[in-house]
Amino acid sequence: MTPAELSVIFFLQLAVILAACRAVGWLAKRFLGQPQVVGEMIAGVILGPSLFGLIAPDIQATLFPEGSRGVLFVLAQLGVGLYMFMVGLGFRTEHFRQNARSAAAVSISGMAAPFLVAVAITPWLMSRDLFGAQVGQFQATLFMGACIAITAFPMLARIIHERGLAGAPIGTLSLSAGAVDDAGAWTILAIVLAMLGGGPELAIKAIVGGGLFAVFMLTLGPRVLGPLGRLAERQGGVRQTTLAVVLTLFALSAFAMDAVGIHAVFGGFLLGCVMPRGVLSEGVRKQVEPVVVVLLLPMFFTFSGLNTQLTTVNDLGLLAIAGVVLIGSIAAKGLACWAAARLTGHDNATAMGVGALMNARGLMELIIINIGLQHGVIGPELFAMLVLMAIITTLMASPLFEWVYGRKARERGELAAAPTDL
Template sequence: MSPAELSVAFFLQMFVIIAACRATGWAMKRFFDQPQVIGEMIAGILLGPSLLGLLSPDIQHFLFPKETKSVLYVGAQLGVGLYMFLVGLGFRTDHFRVNARSAFAVSLSGMAAPFLVAVAMTPWLFGLNLFGPQVSTFQATLFMGAAISITAFPVLARIIQERGLARTPLGSLSLSAGAIDDVGAWTVLAIVLASFGGGPAVAIKAVAGGGLFALFMLTAGPHLLAPLARWAEREGRIVPPLLATIVALFMLSAWAMDTAGLHSVFGGFLLGVAMPRGLLSRELKNQLEPFTLALLVPMFFTFSGLNTQLTLVNSIALVGIALVILIGSILAKGAACWAAARLTGQDNPTALAVGALMNARGLMELIIINIGLQKGIIGPALFSMLVVMALVTTLMASPLFELVYGRRARASGALGSLNEDADEAAERPTVPAI
């Protein structure tokens, strides 16, 4: 496919992707009270081999030829990375400090319990030949632990944002626990990949590189980025050279986390957290959010959907195994996060809400299991079962959250809306003229 043909295919793809995501998102919100992000996730899968490819493979191949997947992949990574940068901009570090004990407890519990389930479940799955032929039981257990313990960080963030809870203690607690949890899961995945020939350097780079970057951004980052806030205050807005500087820093942060062996989303999120608050953060959100949500994030969901084939779970036996994985995953993750939140002083509605949100796996799960499939760690059948688990736990998140916390969420959202200007004014730094 020539560059000109690639360009023509790309524009048609983007029309289909945007139209499908908006229509499905509207339908899910209108008829099922699910957030827009759930509709976008489903739209991505419907455009892939699970539905469109099944009903009309010729049309699916025409819309999404193989040669265009690399373009969609790059756009997908840019979209989810920028989205997590925006999430970081709204992250309240004061809430994190207040909830640090709960965040670490929830995160560690949300990893320990799934790994115990993986230890119990993997030998059985291993005996059913659901893993690659070169995989050991230990490697399979580590991979299953990472897959079950992962949290749908972008989905969790989107639900919190759409419910108006991004600036509340619950929102900060959930985002903090989700971030810690996912870094741990990606680190375990790096260790598994290292055992497949990458060598110990892969795991060391992931742990040390990711930890040092996070430490640098959370300590020195705010001081080094302060001149950007002064620049914005002098101009009274974000001028193009300032925006270009920040976007360049985002690209560098995303590259750093990808190079470390984690994921670009953590680079974007940490940069957003370190950004000075006030005029700079508000204007960044106003300028970047519409484009990111309307164009780039749907590319992320569609690319992942193109790699998902739900039709592989096609027998009673496979359905039964998938149900065992699903139930074990829900009980391990949701129940453990709820218990940890309660034991660290959260009231029951808040703890239940944390458990409901942390239980969602979403597209982060799909990323991990796609890596596992490509590396030969898991077979196509287990891949499909884990896709089912990711879908069901993600679809559960919003209704469960509404059931256990809905009334309080609406009250918190309304209060947050009323107080947003006052909060941001309080956060706005005093910027001396230079």
């Protein structure tokens, strides 16, 4: 396609993507009590070959031709990288310190049980050729464990904040355990990508380069970025030049992680984690978040949906695998976190609430499996199964939390009314 043709089709794609994501997101909020982002996840699948391409294949192929997907891919990567930067800005180490013993137990259990499930099912998945040809059983097991263990940390944080639970035991416990689980899952994904880098030299480059970058950011990053935070405080906000510097640092961090062979999202997340809190972080979030959430993330959901072909799960064997992956993921994460919370002294309602919240995977799952598909770790069939798992476990989170914890807590006056815009 020529640049002029790409421009024409891109703006039409953008209009359709934004309209579809807003509409399905509104329906999800209005009739299902789900967050906008859950509806947008579903909208991405609807726009892909699983529904739109099935009902009107010619129109879908005209609207999303192969030659235009490179533009969508780049913008999707920008969106998800900035989103992980936002997640990093919201990372709070004090949540873990406030409830360290229970949080450690819940986070370890929430990682260990999924990896046991991955150990059990990965040979079966490999026997059906659901992983890339270059992927060994060890790498496949690590990847599946990370997929099952990951938590929808941003959604978890939003539920807790909007229901007034940030200072409650269930809030600090879930936030701290979810943050640790996600950090562990992303670390394991980085190791898998490094191991599949095309040889020992590239693996060493990824592991050493990524490790040095992480050490630098976590140790010297706050000191290097400190003057930027103080400048924002003196100016009473984040001016355009300061924002440009922050976005430049984001681009360099994303480039550094891509250059060593890992993924841009790691750079964005680490930068967000070490960014000075206060005026700078809040100002950047206020200016960047609307563009990321409203404009860029829908492109990521759509690009993900274009790669999701649910009709590939078309025989009893694949349906059985999809069911086992779903049930195993729910049981491993939810039950393990519930048991750990109970064993560390929390009442049953609180423990079940923690299990319900920790079981959601949301956008974080879509990010990790898109990286896996992009790097050839998994094939389209397993990708479709994991998309389904991400959507179903995310849809379950709010109503299940309300059922096992919310009603009783509200009767005791411990919980705010369930928000209508979750």
